[in-house]
Amino acid sequence: MSLSVSIQSFILDIGPILLVSFSLSLFLFLNWYFAYDRIKQKKEKRLWLTRNMRSLVRYGDLMEQLEHLGQTTPVCKQCNDFKMQLWNHQHDELLVVRCRSCKINYTLTKDHSDCTRLILSNMEWAIELINILIKNRHKALGKFLIRKLALDPSCIKPGINPLEVFCFSAKKEDEFIIDPVFEIVLNEWEEVLPLGDYGIRTHVA
Numbered sequence: 371m372s373l374s375v376s377i378q379s380f381i382l383d384i385g386p387i388l389l390v391s392f393s394l395s396l397f398l399f400l401n402w403y404f405a406y407d408r409i410k411q412k413k414e415k416r417l418w419l420t421r422n423m424r425s426l427v428r429y430g431d432l433m434e435q436l437e438h439l440g441q442t443t444p445v446c447k448q449c450n451d452f453k454m455q456l457w458n459h460q461h462d463e464l465l466v467v468r469c470r471s472c473k474i475n476y477t478l479t480k481d482h483s484d485c486t487r488l489i490l491s492n493m494e495w496a497i498e499l500i501n502i503l504i505k506n507r508h509k510a511l512g513k514f515l516i517r518k519l520a521l522d523p524s525c526i527k528p529g530i531n532p533l534e535v536f537c538f539s540a541k542k543e544d545e546f547i548i549d550p551v552f553e554i555v556l557n558e559w560e561e562v563l564p565l566g567d568y569g570i571r572t573h574v575a
């Protein structure tokens with residue numbers, strides 16, 4: 371009985387001290403962990419920027435090319451909206467742009483304009499850049515790039531088409547029927563094939 375009382379008394383005496391010690395240790399550990407993680411993320415960001423500094427310049431160039439593309443692209447012939455986005459590409463030959471309003475796709479051949487050719491040559495790199503952004507969106511690198519490239523953070527999320535991030539305004543007044551611009555609707559199960567200089571057809575794979 372007296373042993374039980376002395377154990378109970380010991381626990382009552384030492385309990386609060388143990389609780390405070392544990393809380394303090396946990397607090398210090400979490401502080402250390404988050405500080406370490408912050409330092410690690412900043413280091414990763416610095417390393418990426420050192421190796422990919424050219425990417426920021428290249429992004430600026432691509433945005434300029436999109437501005438030029440807008441000058442040679444008519445507004446949507448279905449809904450008259452001028453807001454467009456990149457949607458797909460095939461090698462260095464075909465560039466698919468999409469009306470952001472009614473979602474109709476337009477396919478431009480590389481001969482649509484000089485900037486189309488330049489944009490096509492950047493597509494693989496652009497997709498890779500946006501995938502890096504999506505992967506690191508909650509880390510220092512992703513947050514820095516989203517801010518630096520003036521992107522909407524709510525649009526950078528898994529499952530998006532990386533190319534849809536690249537938007538531009540169509541400013542050409544003519545209708546969307548001039549050669550060599552063709553309208554198609556792309557689905558995942560369709561393949562787009564160029565037919566000579568003036569034709570494109572789709573077929574079910």
Ligand SMILES: [Zn+2]
Binds near residue numbers: 446449469471472
């Ligand atoms: Zn439209």
